[in-house]
Amino acid sequence: MKRTVRAGSVLALAVLLLAAPGTALAHDDTHNYTTKTPYSPQERLRDYEAPPRGFVPVFTESVARHGSRAMSDSEDGDAVLAVLSDAQAKGGLTHLGAALAPQVQALLDAGASIGYGNLSGLGASEQRETALRMESRLPGLFADIVARQRPIEVETSGVKRAVASADAFTGGLAAGNPALTGLIQAPVTNKDQLYFHKQPQNADYQAYADGDPDLLAALARIDEQPRTAQVARHVVSRLFTPAYAAGVPTADQVSFARSLFELYSVAPDLRVEAPRANLDPFLPAADAAWLAYLDDAEEFYQSGPAFAGRDITYKMAAPLLDDLFAELEAKAGGTSAKGAVLRFTHAEEVEPLAVLLQLPGSTKQARLDQPYTYANNPWRGASVAPMAANIQWDLFAKGGTYLVRMLYNERETAFPPSCHPIARGSVYYRLSELERCFDR
Structure with missing residues (x-):
């Protein structure tokens, strides 16, 4: 529990996946799962803006959070079970309370079965399905990758769930187009860009997060x-x-409720391993909404836009943003033969990058005298960094002119207002324009 200081046949398959359970086009915010919300693509292929006449895709790159996973450890489950056991021994459980322990135990067993913190079956499916949709969006690019034998580079944070996410994603690519198999490179670890919040060069951030x-x-x-x-x-x-x-002190009641919320929010991520586990009956929607707010507040201040006038939570994503540009520039400059670069990371990296890119709902900061609330700020973990959240940049070329399109959780998304698209309302930008507005 985190407490402060405390992507012919490929297209057909992708269409089926878009209609499959678990791939709805909107997050189910009524359940308040915050950053543990299972992934849903946010736009359909048929709704994308076509590239301008004559432009073809020549490269794609992405930054993706790992897919749905098990809880980090058994702490919350153990805490809830301990209270339930004590209450049972003292005849202190209601009929509803007596039904909770088996649900909690099922979740703990599911987490232990795959390893705490590890990618779940749903998480692997999220990544495979996203890969298939990427292929369906860019068939010309992947045909060119095969024809020209262009490498697909894969980078991860080195953390097991990120590596497993990379394997699931590239497995999806290979399943959709087996000719890609030999072109997908083995994952390499890049902690400086994909696990930067834990690296020595960001000791100032760690000091901030700690106290x-x-x-x-x-x-x-x-x-x-x-x-x-x-x-x-x-x-x-x-x-x-x-x-x-x-007889339960208020502080202990709060700790119990927050631990229960942690289990409630992770349950959907373990639906493959624990298909019958459901904590919804034990946490009414209104209560879950408040506990979700407390959880979102921690994320907002630790990895999101945080305080007005300060950049401590997101400036450390600058090297990752630089690398996104460097890969585009190398491709456009003719010094890169890569067909794609795929990166797999964590919410703590996606959230700061979202601030730098000024992605929707990701940027509004809070004043010292006016704390973050759902009423005064659009930032929500379920939208900014759900499980398998992803940011994708596609490079299109026509002669010597290059255009870039950004997708955020597979929705075509504008770059910051200071960047001017090729036409009003378009999602395509000249690479040179992006270089200008990002001061490169």
Whole structure:
């Protein structure tokens, strides 16, 4: 539990996948799973803007979060089970409360079966399906990659779930077009760009995340709102008898409710391993919404836009943004033979990159005297960095002119307002224009 300071036949298959369960075109925000929300592509192939006449795709690159995974460890599950066991021994469980332990145990068993923190079956499917959709969007590019034997470079953070995500994604590419198999390079680790929040050069960020006074104060102010205790009390009142609940201190009620939320939010990610596990009945939507807000607040301040006037949470993504440009420029300059570069990383890298790219809902900062809330800020973990979140840049060429299109969770997305597309409302930008507006 994170507590502060605490992508012929390929096209047909992709179309089927777009209609498959789990690939809806909108996040189910009513369930409040925050950054643990399973992945959904956000636009259909038929709705994409066609490239200008004569332009063909010559390169693609992406930055993707790992797919759905198991919980990081058993801490939250163990904590919830301990309270349930104590209550059971004292006759303090309601009928609903008595049904919770088997659900929690099923989730813990599922997590242990694949390894805590590791990619789940759903996570692997998310990556394979995204790869197939990438092929269906860019058939000409992948045909050229095969014809010209262009390499597909793969980079990861080196963390097991990111490596497994890369393997699932490239496995999807190869399944869609077996001729790509020999062109997909073995994954290489690049921690400086894909796990930068943990690297020595970002010690200033680590110090911020560990104990910045403004961060501590903002999160304490959010956590200590009366609504937090009220929600925890309501959660506890449904699961335990009045007599037992009365003996649980408020702080312990809050800890229990937050641990239960962590399990609630990860349950959908383990639907393959624990298909019958469902914590929805134990956490009413209104309560889950508040607990989701507390979780989103931590993400917002730790890896999102955070405080107005400060860039500590996102400036460290600059080398990754530089690399995105460097790959485009090398391709356009004729010094790269690569057909694609695929990167697999984590929410802590996707969220800062989203700020630098000014992606929708990713940039609004909070004032010191006005903490982040759902009412005053559009930032939501479920939209900014759900499981398998991805940012893709496609390079198109016509003669010596190069255009770039960006997809964010597979939705065509504009670059920052200071960048001017080739026509008003278009999602295509000259590479030279992007270089200008990003001051390269």
